[in-house]
Amino acid sequence: MRLVATALAASALRPTPTLQPQASGLYAHLPFCRRRCFYCDFPVVVAGDAVKEDRVAHYVSLLERELSKQPRSSKPLATVYLGGGTPSLVEPRFIKQLLDAIDAKHGISSKAEITLECDPGTFDAAKLQKYVDAGVTRVSLGCQSFDDEALEAAGRAHRRQDALDAVQAVKRVGPRHGWSLDLISGLPGTTPEGWMETLHEAHSLNPPHVSSYDLQVEEGTAFGKWYSDGESNGRPPLPQDEESADAYRVASSFWRSRGYLHYEVSSYARTEGEKSRHNSAYWKPRASWLGLGLGAASSEQGARFSRPRKMKDYEAWVADGAIVPESSPPHGADALEDELLTSLRTAAGIDLTRVRDVYSSEYERAVRRGAQEAIELGLAVVEGEVLKLTDPDGFLFSNYALAAVFGEVGDVCV
Template sequence: MARGVYIHIPFCHQICNYCDFNKVYFKNQPVDEYIEAVGKEIEMAVRKTPEQFQDIETIFLGGGTPTALSAQQITRLLHLINTLLPTKQLVEFSSEANPDELSADKLEALIQGGVNRLSMGVQSFDQELLKKIGRTHSNEHVFDTIKLAKKVGFDNISIDLMYGLPGQSMEQWEDTLEKALELNLPHYSAYSLIVEPKTIFYIQYAKGKLNLPTEDLEADMYDLLMRRMEEKEKKQYEISNFAIDGHISTHNKIYWDNDEYAGFGAGAHGYILGNRYSNHGPIKKYIESINNNKLPIVHKHEVTIEEKYEEQMFLGLRKTQGVLFSEFKTKFGVSMDELYGKEITKLVSDNLLIRDEKGVRLSRQGRFVGNEIFQQFLLGE
């Protein structure tokens, strides 16, 4: 049964140099037709398996950039969502946003449509770095938009930050953290840059023209992040996420709990009834499929029991609480030690995992090499 719903809005007014998500420039796109197609997809999916959507806890509007839409388009999208999905019991309804696109009328449209959490892509408070990564907002946009969002009624606001950016110094990162924490928001996310294929940065990297920080400097940036967040009482509850009590991202926790969720929209991914699936990415193909009364799924994979074990471990270990023995046994009918006893013992002896009576979790040292640790839980390796 789906705990959450993800809805993809693939339109952007500006393409960021690091982004590998399914997206297109807003201009000359069939935006209104796309919104109606998303509504039709939701309607078809709910009609097919209504029981899957009875108890959804969260909805997340991602992209692309949902706030690239006009206020009227946002209103229409949210009307469709609220009409077609049971939203009255939601604990969280999030939307990604760009600081330079959140006008008062868009904020009003979001909050009137039930959105109660904003996730803003800030990335850096250094203007030169922002230009390098293809962002168009200014620091003033961030400060003014947060003030406006609070005035409209949003009190659950998160910002995304990035480190390990081309040419980024420790001083620049420290300044960004200082300015971010001065905002005293309830939630922060901070990610190291990953150079993904099919991005502008990947092309630059392949040509040897991307001046990235060293691994040691990136590790120092992550260490500073954890220390600064702890000093300001923003608890780390996942490798890249920090929050005050009561403000963890419920939607993202669904992913890390390895629970099921539905994905709607062009290029969206979902995990329903033990199957991971993805939709057509090209907008034209997506809309054509919907207009032909067909769900736009282009790829479906039935997750094997071995893959479920693996995912439970490497997704769960992203959380600060780690993976609990009782939850693992209840979910799979087999103990964690039966499957991974040897690997756990070795990682504990290397001071990369901590084991107690409840379960296993990454040590502070282990957070720096999470991906290497996660590979130890691939049963086929």
């Protein structure tokens, strides 16, 4: 799963609203993985090389029960994202069963972008063709690196050759909405030269879309334990902050100089039409999307909810009626901060006339005041009436720029 989920206060617990959701997209979580990568804090179920069919059948039946409790969406879905976990560990007939159930409940547009996250080493062209026959139109391929030592040090189950074979399989099948190649910078033991080699190898495969994430060391993960004292304890060292920042700058300049659009902090598209439609919806103001499955987040006009992250808790939640607590969308400063957080992730930035019209001229002035220092430091610009973070340093230090803007927005008295 690629999106950070947001928990909702337990005090807001009330039955699922009967209003029709406004979402045009749905995220479904398929948690099975061969092993747990050393950096991963996603809700996953470690299943070895082959997931037992009865486990998958049971999980898909839970998803169907959750679906049966959801209010029907007001319009057919334009995007479906099957993330994980490693969805490509799941047999294609289960993916078809799930997509059929989603279609029966909400309707899936005939032109919908339907993405399946796939990991190298878990599928071949014949299996991928079956996913496509089931309705999948786009693949997000978790290559992460083309350096075998970095893959090993990160606990990945695949190696460089598996990634190359996987790309050939994807190209042979040719999903209608293309594919994305996912990379992680800052893996332990990665040198600047090694990162550059990974970028060149990735580019030689001519991916329509690239997602490039910076390694985050989270508490509770193996990396969190091993590197918590700042020492590598005999393991390949983590890059220093400045090296990680350089890896980000290098990647941004590498892809842009080859014509890719750096349209969001971590996302590059070869052309306008090859941007991820599903992920782009997350970054719209007051976004709505449906969630399904273990740990999945959903949002109704900015009011977010995260499902339980442990399987037993998720099963119990479904058995109790899959109740999504009713909550009002954020408003005032909270809504504006939410909008700043998502809009400023994108190259499109935030339209200050919209801030004035939707929130008030006081808030617009506060955003301009808060952004001033970031502008002076070269981290942000105002073009026309649009505030944007600069690429790469504004994106890189977005937390700094956002903190200054939030400080001013929070001080507005309304």
